[in-house]
Each structure stands twice: as C-alpha cells, then as structure tokens.
C-alpha cells in the first residue's frame with residue numbers, strides 16, 4: 001500500500017507549532033477559509049440581496065451534508081454545535097417527574113450539565129453509569145442495560161471526548177428500544193470518523209462538522225427519527241416556527257451568520273480529494289506508532305481502549321503529573337515546546353489525548369516524544 005503524503009500545505013497552520021489536537025476545535029483548510037471569506041464579502045456587497053439568497057443556499061448545503069452522513073435529508077437539521085443538538089433533543093423528549101436521565105461517566109461535561117438542567121426542570125434523576133475504560137461492547141451494553149428501569153432517555157457518546165472510545169450504538173439502541181427508552185447519541189466526533197454515523201436508529205443523533213470534517217466552526221447536524229420530527233424545535237424561536245418541515249424549521253434562526261453552514265461542504269470536497277477513508281486508516285496506524293513513541297518517552301503506556309477512535313489515542317501521563325494543573329501544563333507546553341496537546345482525566349487517571357489529521361506526520365509525534373518528558377517534570 002502506498003502511503004499518502006501529509007498535506008499541511010492545504011491548511012494555514014503555523015508550521016513552527018506541533019498541532020496534535022484536532023479533536024477539540026478542528027482546523028479549517030485554506031480552500032474552505034477562502035470560500036467563507038468570499039461568502040462574507042458577498043454579504044457586505046449587498047446584505048439585502050444576500051439574505052434573500054440564504055434560504056436557497058442553505059438548502060443546497062444541507063442536502064450535501066445530509067448526503068455525506070448518508071442520512072435522510074427530511075430528518076436532518078443544521079445546528080451550531082453538538083451542544084445545541086443535545087439540548088434540542090432533550091427539550092423534545094417527554095421526561096416524567098421521578099424518571100431517570102441515564103448517561104455514562106464518559107459523557108462530555110457540558111452534555112452532563114444539559115442532563116442536569118433537564119433533570120432539575122422535570123424533577124428527574126440523573127444517573128451516571130460507570131463504564132470502565134477498557135470495557136468491551138458486551139460489558140458496555142450490559143452495564144447500561146442494568147440502569148434503564150424508569151429511564152426517560154439514554155444519552156450516550158458515539159465517540160467519547162475524554163476517553164476517545166467508540167461506543168456500540170446499534171446494540172445500545174436495540175436494548176433501549178426493547179425497553180421503550182429513547183436514545184440521544186452525542187456524535188460530536190463521529191462525522192468523518194465513522195461512516196454513515198447516524199444510521200443506527202437512535203431517536204436523536206447529533207454530530208459536528210467543525211471537528212473531523214474540518215468545516216468552519218459552528219456547523220453541526222441533528223438527525224431526528226421520524227416519530228420525533230414534528231415535535232422537535234430549534235432553541236431559538238424565529239420566523240420558521242410554524243414550518244412543518246423539520247430541516248426548514250431549523251434553517252433560519254433570525255439574523256445570524258449563515259456563511260459557515262454554506263461553506264461547510266467545501267471541506268467535504270477537500271477530504272474527498274485527500275482520499276479520506278484510506279487516509280484515515282493510514283492516520284490511525286501512524287497514530288498507533290506515534291502514541292507508542294510518546295508513551296515510551298514518558299515511561300508510561302497507551303491506554304487500552306477496546307475501540308479507540310480512528311484518529312485519537314490516549315497516552316497515560318506519568319503519575320507524578322498533577323492533572324489539576326492541566327491548564328497550566330497545556331499553556332506551558334504550548335509556550336515552551338510550541339506544541340498543542342490536550343489532557344484528559346478519567347477514573348483518577350490522566351492522559352494526553354493525541355490527534356492525527358491529514359496535516360500530521362509521524363515526525364510530529366517523534367518531536368513531541370523528544371520534548372515532552374522535560375516539560376512534564378516539575
């Protein structure tokens with residue numbers, strides 16, 4: 001197999017910096033930035049004409065994004081981010097007083113806050129299921145299934161943030177639906193990492209285009225199962241309030257910058273030209289190697305996650321590193337090493353979560369492994 005060449009030239013990232021955390025805020029390729037800038041310039045040439053054109057342009061973009069996810073466009077709405085997608089889903093579901101909102105200890109912090117807010121509003125209990133980092137699919141499903149009594153909803157990650165683990169969504173949907181429990185999938189990391197990510201029958205699935213597909217920020221999708229489509233409304237009440245079609249109801253959210261949504265498909269075309277599915281597999285293999293290099297240099301190991309996300313790995317931090325100083329460490333690594341990494345904690349353990357995208361090469365991880373040990377020593 002021929003190895004695809006890393007393509008940092010397609011991005012505008014500072015070449016002096018090691019960019020090893022695509023997973024947090026993504027990075028937008030130059031071509032999409034150009035498209036975005038052109039759309040913004042067009043807006044300012046004639047704002048009235050621009051806003052007359054927005055609805056049509058959004059339809060075109062939305063259809064392309066839905067097609068990329070291989071999902072029914074009638075159930076696909078645009079939202080600014082996965083947080084908004086999860087919130088809209090929880091606002092739609094009936095949550096009885098005394099029922100339970102179930103999630104796992106891998107859930108994203110802000111999503112847990114959303115569960116807590118809806119729990120307070122509806123006098124429902126928030127139940128956090130402890131799922132070990134190394135759990136296999138069968139264990140994940142049985143641990144969650146044991147907590148579904150009186151559940152109003154299961155909220156589950158498609159790919160978790162802090163642990164970079166892929167969850168068995170199809171099996172979880174099956175077990176939940178057998179018990180009449182709706183499922184909300186937080187697929188913030190799923191687009192471009194999982195093919196047809198919204199195809200497993202969840203009641204609601206949301207995912208970010210501004211992470212792995214490298215679209216402009218504030219671009220995400222919400223996929224709604226047919227039975228919930230008429231009841232699902234955007235968080236902002238605007239002119240499309242009474243539109244009977246779900247996607248159109250979410251399209252126009254008052255005066256807003258719609259250019260990221262319109263420019264988003266440009267990045268999908270960049271990924272296609274980068275031979276993304278093949279590249280993703282190669283990046284995964286490269287990251288396996290890169291993470292081992294970093295772990296070896298730190299004298300630790302790579303976390304044994306049953307199904308790691310293709311392009312993220314967890315490297316165990318030395319036990320001498322105090323994770324409560326995480327923000328200061330990240331800042332020091334950024335300033336002194338010119339490396340962007342993120343740190344995560346789970347179950348009392350600390351990790352460096354490394355990412356790989358098309359602009360990375362094995363040398364990036366080699367370089368980090370040379371620099372990081374000294375920077376982590378107090």
Ligand SMILES: Cc1ncc(COP(=O)(O)O)c(C=O)c1O
Nearest residue numbers: 081082083108160161186188208
């Ligand atoms: C698993 C997960 N859920 C939700 C979010 C929130 O995404 P956003 O900030 O785009 O709303 C993130 C962001 O990193 C995430 O990793």
